[in-house]
Amino acid sequence: MEKVLEQIIDGIVKFDQDSIQERVKEALAAGINPQKILNEGMIVAMGKVGKLFEEGEYFLPEMLVAAMTMQKGLEVIQPLLMKSGVKSAGKIVLGTVKGDLHDVGKNLVGMMLKGAGFDVIDVGVDVTPEKFVEVLQDNKDAKILALSALLTTTMPNMKTTIDAVKRAGLRSKLKVMVGGAPLNETYAKEIGADGYAPDASRAVGVAKTLVG
Ligand code: B12
Structure with missing residues (x-):
């Protein structure tokens, strides 16, 4: 897997709110498409957070901050995921x-x-x-x-x-x-x-x- 995707996963799991947007921008600059950043980076990270919660390593506040970190990362790819949208469906x-x-x-x-x-x-x-x-x-x-x-x-x-x-x-x-x-x-x-x-x-x- 691309190193930067691993860094995104790690960034969410370890709540690195300060650098998550930078990492996502780096991934885009490296030509990784937004859908892949979402599915193979951010969503994988939330799965890991859930697992740590199940194992008793993480508690509620950790899950919450991880979700906040993901939301921050999402802000970067949101305009790219949303594109078109001309007339109301x-x-x-x-x-x-x-x-x-x-x-x-x-x-x-x-x-x-x-x-x-x-x-x-x-x-x-x-x-x-x-x-x-x-x-x-x-x-x-x-x-x-x-x-x-x-x-x-x-x-x-x-x-x-x-x-x-x-x-x-x-x-x-x-x-x-x-x-x-x-x-x-x-x-x-x-x-x-x-x-x-x-x-x-x-x-x-x-x-x-x-x-x-
Ligand atoms: C972040 C998180 C929290 C945060 C939520 C913050 C927030 N703003 O959302 C907080 C800290 C509040 C939280 C609280 C709790 N949580 Co929680 N949480 C999570 C965690 C880690 C990630 C969820 C997430 O954001 N996933 C990423 C998103 C992108 O995925 P998703 O939500 O599944 O959505 C996708 C699909 O499901 C689908 N989808 C979703 N909605 C819809 C709707 C439609 C119409 C369609 C078509 C598709 C669709 O599309 C989405 C995008 O692809 C999960 C673990 C996990 N792996 O899911 C546990 C998890 C869901 N939580 C769990 C638990 C137990 C709790 C608590 C009960 C803990 C407690 N003891 O208090 C509380 C309940 C609070 C409450 N009343 O809701 C358990 C649930 C177990 C179960 N099967 O019931 C999980 C699975 C963790 C675990 N492994 O034990 N949690």
């Missing part, structure tokens, strides 16, 4: 479900969807089913509801949200797309979602298919 309401504070993945998905021309309304993290319903009521032209969850304990809140949307009579005109590390296609079907994607770039493909 449709409106998407996006958020992380109730009880869940993870937003790095959601933000990436939002960024890529915007780049693909979607009009993204980001409702944030820890969003209750009631709040999603309220936002959808204010945005009746939304074509997709996109839900994120990173915890096995908050995954069920995706179903609770879909059920609340149904009860509010908003489900029939809307497609629901879900994602997040603990999810898979089977779970997505089980809870009545229309689409699932394992990462942000594939989320764009799924969203395009869903809006037809």
Whole structure:
């Protein structure tokens, strides 16, 4: 692997907030494409951080600072990942479900969807089913509801949200797309979602298919 990618991984794992942007710029200058910097650098680093947390080496503050370091690095490649986006491909309401504070993945998905021309309304993290319903009521032209969850304990809140949307009579005109590390296609079907994607770039493909 390119040395600079290793340095990016190391920089995030060791929270080197001062030099992460420099490293990412170096990687770009070396001709490594932004998608590769993201997938083989930053996301690999977050996987390592998760592992250190599981092993009891890292605690909550370490995970948080690692996420902040990644966000700093992302700022450099964000304009490159977002390119085009001429006319709106449709409106998407996006958020992380109730009880869940993870937003790095959601933000990436939002960024890529915007780049693909979607009009993204980001409702944030820890969003209750009631709040999603309220936002959808204010945005009746939304074509997709996109839900994120990173915890096995908050995954069920995706179903609770879909059920609340149904009860509010908003489900029939809307497609629901879900994602997040603990999810898979089977779970997505089980809870009545229309689409699932394992990462942000594939989320764009799924969203395009869903809006037809
Ligand atoms: C950073 C982090 C945190 C930070 C979050 C900061 C932030 N601003 O997001 C903080 C410190 C807050 C945190 C807290 C906790 N965390 Co945490 N966290 C992580 C960590 C290290 C990285 C997550 C991340 O940013 N990944 C990088 C992004 C790019 O990937 P991603 O989120 O998976 O998103 C991609 C895909 O999943 C997909 N995707 C995501 N959303 C969506 C949505 C749609 C619609 C689609 C289509 C696709 C999609 O596309 C994304 C981009 O490619 C993970 C470890 C890991 N490997 O995931 C643990 C991890 C998720 N956390 C974990 C835990 C246990 C917790 C805590 C419960 C710890 C505690 N004891 O308090 C708390 C819960 C707090 C809460 N209520 O939410 C566990 C979850 C275990 C489980 N299976 O339930 C993990 C897996 C760590 C571990 N290995 O144990 N955490």
